Amino acid sequence: MFTRSSAHLKLSALPKPFLIARSLVASQFRPIATSISASTQNFSPDGAHSILVAQRKQRPISPHLGIYQPQLTWCGSAANRITGSILSVGAYGFFAAYAVAPVFGWPFDSVTIAAAFSGLPAATKFGIKFAVTLPFSYHSWNGIRHLLWDTGKALDIKDVYRTGYVVLGLTVVSAICLAMV
């Protein structure tokens, strides 16, 4: 990502002292006959520090995930974290809401929730259940895959793909089955 031209772009954004330094370099190639007009500048330690900070901000940073080809390996890993956080946020949200419900006088107990859920249309019920069972299934199956890896097995690329496809298949089947129960 760090082409000659992008280095050029960064130079233009550098603080003044850098540009002065640049012109200094250029001035060294002038004919000897002309007098050198550039002057040096003294900096306090704080000033030098701030230049360093500004310079560091110009360093190249890692590219965005979007430039990588989607592959089962890293997409599956990202999905593991995303599904896990969906489930955990859900669990935290539920129990935290249950803890504070009496303070606000919310009717938040299993009977009320089940009653509210039973009033929904069948398709909505399935949709909500599937929205829970899909991340649950994926995170569970992939969690088992992770535990398998932790024992040192199935770590070569062929097995990683094989187990990855197995997890995807099991996820779809079990998510649908659990949502239909």
Add this chain to the structure above:
Amino acid sequence: MASLFRPSLRTSAATAVMLRLGRPVTTTSSATTAAGVRCTAMKNLEILRQAGMAKKGFHASASRKILPAGPQVIQGTVNEAVEVPDPNAAHGSYHWSFERLISVALIPLTVAPFAAGSINPVTDAILGATIVIHSHIGFESMIVDYIPHRRYPALRKGAMWALKGATMLVLVGLYEFETNDVGITEAVKRVWKA
């Protein structure tokens, strides 16, 4: 999609479109400062040059600035070595083993109540506590990954304490739910059969 969260992406995307249309480019970065305005014209020139160079050079696309670099904290001198933490099994292998233990325990704890068809309040409470610990560890590793201590020390500390507070509240909620309501397994059954 990412441009929803990152205005710099939107700007670069707009720049790319404008370049294709052959129109002059105006950068509309949200972080435009007075100095930035002054050198906008120069930047435009640079971007155009860069795009031209990119086609000729190694890259097929213009460079995209994603996230601005965070605050640069330099402690001591520039060449100070990174502090190596003391080896501590509690932060290393024990912690790792504990994480696996929690994960492994979740498998029978999740399956057993539904397979057996009966609900034991103690098993249910252990399941709830294990879920909370597993989630806490998960949130913790996300904070560690996405809020580097080196760069955002205050935010990191705040996030960790916020997580601790949330976990405490959740544990109170879990205790209340287990004592006053029917427990996780039975509650799930109720909703599922409703």
